[in-house]
Amino acid sequence: MSESSTPYRVLARKYRPQNFSELIGQDAMVTTLANAIRRGRLAHAFLLTGVRGVGKTSTARLIAKALNCIGPDGQGGPTIDPCGTCEPCVAIAEGRHIDVVEMDAASHTSIDDVREIIEAVRYASVSARYKIYIIDEVHMLSKSAFNGLLKTLEEPPAHVKFLFATTEVNKVPITVLSRCQRFDLRRITADKLAAHFANVIAAEGVEADPEALALIARAAEGSARDGLSILDQAIAHGSGRVEAQQVRDMLGLSDRGAVRRLFGEMLKGDAAAVLASIRGQYDLGVEPVATLHGLLETCHAITRAKVAGTDDPALSAEEREAYGDWAGKLGFATLHRLWQLLLKGHGEVQTAAMPIEAAEMALLRVVHASQLPDPGELARRLASGDLNLPVAPAPAPPPAAEPQGALMAAPAPAPTLAPAAASVLAPVETPPLAVVPATAPVVAPAPAVMPEPEPEPEPEPAPPSLPATGEAIHALLLPENALLAQLFHDYAAIVRLEGEELLIARHQRLPQNFAGDVANILKRCTGRTWSVGLVDEAGAPSLLARIRAEEDAARNAILESPLVKAALEAFPEAELIDYSAPEKRSLAS
Numbered sequence: 001m002s003e004s005s006t007p008y009r010v011l012a013r014k015y016r017p018q019n020f021s022e023l024i025g026q027d028a029m030v031t032t033l034a035n036a037i038r039r040g041r042l043a044h045a046f047l048l049t050g051v052r053g054v055g056k057t058s059t060a061r062l063i064a065k066a067l068n069c070i071g072p073d074g075q076g077g078p079t080i081d082p083c084g085t086c087e088p089c090v091a092i093a094e095g096r097h098i099d100v101v102e103m104d105a106a107s108h109t110s111i112d113d114v115r116e117i118i119e120a121v122r123y124a125s126v127s128a129r130y131k132i133y134i135i136d137e138v139h140m141l142s143k144s145a146f147n148g149l150l151k152t153l154e155e156p157p158a159h160v161k162f163l164f165a166t167t168e169v170n171k172v173p174i175t176v177l178s179r180c181q182r183f184d185l186r187r188i189t190a191d192k193l194a195a196h197f198a199n200v201i202a203a204e205g206v207e208a209d210p211e212a213l214a215l216i217a218r219a220a221e222g223s224a225r226d227g228l229s230i231l232d233q234a235i236a237h238g239s240g241r242v243e244a245q246q247v248r249d250m251l252g253l254s255d256r257g258a259v260r261r262l263f264g265e266m267l268k269g270d271a272a273a274v275l276a277s278i279r280g281q282y283d284l285g286v287e288p289v290a291t292l293h294g295l296l297e298t299c300h301a302i303t304r305a306k307v308a309g310t311d312d313p314a315l316s317a318e319e320r321e322a323y324g325d326w327a328g329k330l331g332f333a334t335l336h337r338l339w340q341l342l343l344k345g346h347g348e349v350q351t352a353a354m355p356i357e358a359a360e361m362a363l364l365r366v367v368h369a370s371q372l373p374d375p376g377e378l379a380r381r382l383a384s385g386d387l388n389l390p391v392a393p394a395p396a397p398p399p400a401a402e403p404q405g406a407l408m409a410a411p412a413p414a415p416t417l418a419p420a421a422a423s424v425l426a427p428v429e430t431p432p433l434a435v436v437p438a439t440a441p442v443v444a445p446a447p448a449v450m451p452e453p454e455p456e457p458e459p460e461p462a463p464p465s466l467p468a469t470g471e472a473i474h475a476l477l478l479p480e481n482a483l484l485a486q487l488f489h490d491y492a493a494i495v496r497l498e499g500e501e502l503l504i505a506r507h508q509r510l511p512q513n514f515a516g517d518v519a520n521i522l523k524r525c526t527g528r529t530w531s532v533g534l535v536d537e538a539g540a541p542s543l544l545a546r547i548r549a550e551e552d553a554a555r556n557a558i559l560e561s562p563l564v565k566a567a568l569e570a571f572p573e574a575e576l577i578d579y580s581a582p583e584k585r586s587l588a589s
Helices: 027-039 056-068 087-091 111-120 143-154 190-204 211-220 225-235 244-251 256-268 271-283 286-307 317-329 330-350 355-370 373-384 419-425 470-479 482-491 515-524 543-559 561-570
Strands: 043-051 099-105 131-136 160-166 182-183 405-407 434-437 494-500 501-505 531-535
Touching: 027 056, 043 056, 056 087, 056 099, 056 131, 056 160, 056 543, 099 111, 111 143, 182 419, 190 211, 190 225, 211 225, 211 244, 225 244, 256 271, 256 317, 256 355, 271 355, 286 317, 286 330, 286 355, 317 434, 330 355, 470 482, 470 515, 470 543, 482 515, 482 543, 501 515, 515 531, 543 561
Parallel strands: 043 160, 043 182, 099 131, 131 160, 501 531
Antiparallel strands: 405 434, 494 501
16 A cells, blocks of 8 residues: 555645735725735835734735735736735645745744844845744733834834734834734634635645534634634544534534524523433533523524524524524523623633532523513513502401301402502491301491591600719720720829719829810710819729729628638648639628
8 A cells, every 4th residue: 555655634734825815804904905006105014913824824825925916927026916926826725935944933042042133133134125034922021022123113224024923913112013014813703714614624635514513613712723724623533424413412512403492491480491401411521501501692693683684694594593592582681691690600600619510500590580570570570550460368267156156357458569459448337246157158338437546756765874883883884985985994083073064083093184085975975065174183093993993892891711721731832723703702700
C-alpha cells in the first residue's frame, strides 16, 4: 500500500483565504483597504484585532500580497486583487519570502528582539516592493519592547510596513494604537459560516445535512477556524456523511427538539415532566450546563421572534413555528423573568459541585415562578376589583342544646370582594331572635349599618416621674452619655435631691461642665428644667463608694465567722483571695 507523498492538511489550513474575495464577513475592512490602495493612501502600520479565528493573520498576509504583487507580467502595482501567480504572491503564500518577516510576539517579547527589527528596517528590501513585518499577538511584547519600537513605528522608512495582529487590543499601549490604522475584524455570522462550510463540504466531496452545518456554525461562535476544525472532526466522525445527530453526539449538544419540549413543560408548570426530561438528557450524555444554555437560546429566540419575527435562516421550520407560537402567547415581562431565572440557574450550574442537582433545582424554581401571576396583570386586577380570591367559610353554629329546637342568632355575613356588595349596605331593621327547628335552614338577614361612634380623644400622656435616688439618675444618664454616667456613678456624692434640684459634692475628678451636662440630659429625659450644681459640702457616698462599702462589710462578716477565724489561726499566712457573699445565709454559725 503506497502512501501519498503529500501529507494531509487540516481544513483550517487548506481553505485559508488566498485573496480578499475569499475573506468572509469583513466587507467593511476590504472596502477601506481597496480605496486606500486605489488612491495611494496607504498607512505605514496596520493593527488587526478581533476574536480568535476571524482571519487576522490571513488578512495580514493578504495585505502583504496586495502591496507586493507585480502581476503575471511582472509590471503590476499594489492591488486589492493580488494575482496569486507571481513570485511575490507565491512566496508570501508559502511563508518563504525574504522581505515578509512574520514574528510571534509570544515567544519574542524582549527589547532585544525589537532591536533586531530596528536595525533591519534601515536596509532596503531585497526583491519586494515593501519590506513587511507581521507581528502576531503583539500585545505580548514587553513594556520596554513597545517603548523601543515607538520611534521606528512613528517614522519608519518609506519601504517598510508594519502589520500587527492581536486578540487583546486593550493590552496594547495607547502610544502604539495612535501610530496605527486600526481594523476591528467582526465575528462571522452563523449563516455565513454555514454557507462557507457548505462550499468546503462540496469541495471535499462529502455530503452533509444543512442542520448539521448550522449546528457547527453555532458552535463555532463566529470563528471560521474553530468551525472548520469542528467540521474536520465531524467528517472523520461520520461515515462519508455529516449528520445532525452525529454532530450533537460529538459535541455533547442537547437535541433542540428536546430543549423545546423541556421549555414547553416548564411553561405548563409540570414539575415531574421537567425533572424527567432533564434527567433523560443527562443520561444521554448531555451536560446540564448545555441544557441550560439551550433553554437560554430558546428564550432569546422567542423574544427576538416577538420583536422582529421568525425569519432567521439559521432556524429550522419546526423552530420557526414553535417560536412564533410562543411569541404570540408570552408577554415581554414573562420572557424577561424567564431569562433572568435561567441565567441565574446557568451560573449556578457552572460553579456547582453537583451540576445535575443544581440544574434540577434551577428548573424547579422556574416552574414555580411560572405559576405566579404577572405583576402587571395583578396590578390591573387590583385596580378594577376583579379578584376571585377564596373567602374563608363562616364558622358553623354551635350544636343545639334542645333536641327539638335551638335559640339561634343570625351569623354575620362572610366578607366579599365583589363590587355588588355595596347594595347590601342599605339600612334595614334587624329582626328579633326566633326559635327555629334544629333541622330548618337558617337565613341570615343583612346586618344594619350603624353609624360609627365618634372616636374618644386620647388622654394626654402623663409626665414622666422625677428620679428620686442616685440609682434612678444614673439609669437616665447611662443610655444618653456613658462616660457622664460613669463619672456620676464613681464620684457623685449627692448633697441634696429634691424635685428638680440636685446638689453634688465637688470632686476633683468631676469636670467643670459636669453639672451643666447632667442638667441638659435630665431636662431631655423628664421634660422639666433642672438646677444642678456642685457645692463644697459633704454628701452621701457615691454609688461606687456604697458598693465598695457593701463588699467590705461582706468580707469582714466572712472574716469574723468562727470557721474562717479558726482557719486563719491554723494557717497564719493564709489570705482570703476570692469569696462570694450569699444574700440570705447567716454567717453566725
